[in-house]
Amino acid sequence: xxEHHASPVEEAREVLRHAQRLHxxxxxxxxxxxxARGIEDRLGDRNPVILAVMVGGMLPAAKLLxxxxxxxxxxxxxxTRYRSxxxxxxxxxxxxxxxxxxxxxxxxxxxxxxxxxxxxxxxxALQVLGCAEVYSAVLVEKVHQxxxxxxxxxxxxxxVPDRYVFGCGMxxxxxFRQLPAIYAVAD
Numbered sequence: 001x002x003e004h005h006a007s008p009v010e011e012a013r014e015v016l017r018h019a020q021r022l023h024x025x026x027x028x029x030x031x032x033x034x035x036a037r038g039i040e041d042r043l044g045d046r047n048p049v050i051l052a053v054m055v056g057g058m059l060p061a062a063k064l065l066x067x068x069x070x071x072x073x074x075x076x077x078x079x080t081r082y083r084s085x086x087x088x089x090x091x092x093x094x095x096x097x098x099x100x101x102x103x104x105x106x107x108x109x110x111x112x113x114x115x116x117x118x119x120x121x122x123x124x125a126l127q128v129l130g131c132a133e134v135y136s137a138v139l140v141e142k143v144h145q146x147x148x149x150x151x152x153x154x155x156x157x158x159x160v161p162d163r164y165v166f167g168c169g170m171x172x173x174x175x176f177r178q179l180p181a182i183y184a185v186a187d
Contacts (some may be wrong), residue, residue: 025180031157036067058112111169116151
């Protein structure tokens, strides 16, 4: 009798079924409220450009933008190291920062600060481009000691342990970015 192999969809459902919920949708919402207050306090009078980092930063950016009642512009960049996998690789720029950002105040919004390679490269590219100021906001900061030296986000919503997490923009092999809570893959 042939051995049964789980389909990718069955695998995804199994991962979600056994995942541990680390933060509820209400906790995510409260974290976004706090981040929005901090962003308005610091950038409310600067007409910033909010840059969502595709694809993971799309949902956190949307959650934050709905809470910001200040003049701002919205754009995106696309830089990734994961390509729907589990391990990071070299940075792949799909949409680079555009020249109109020169001299502007920019807030980069991403889903997670893990080791910080992607966010560091994005901030460096924006500084080289000549942005007036570059700030960063991440919904989640992973707690560990492997971070790029000196890499911290200006605005952080929640902390998670050093586990593979998904939901609220973060994915498991491309799935579950849309979930309103944050989960960790079972150990």
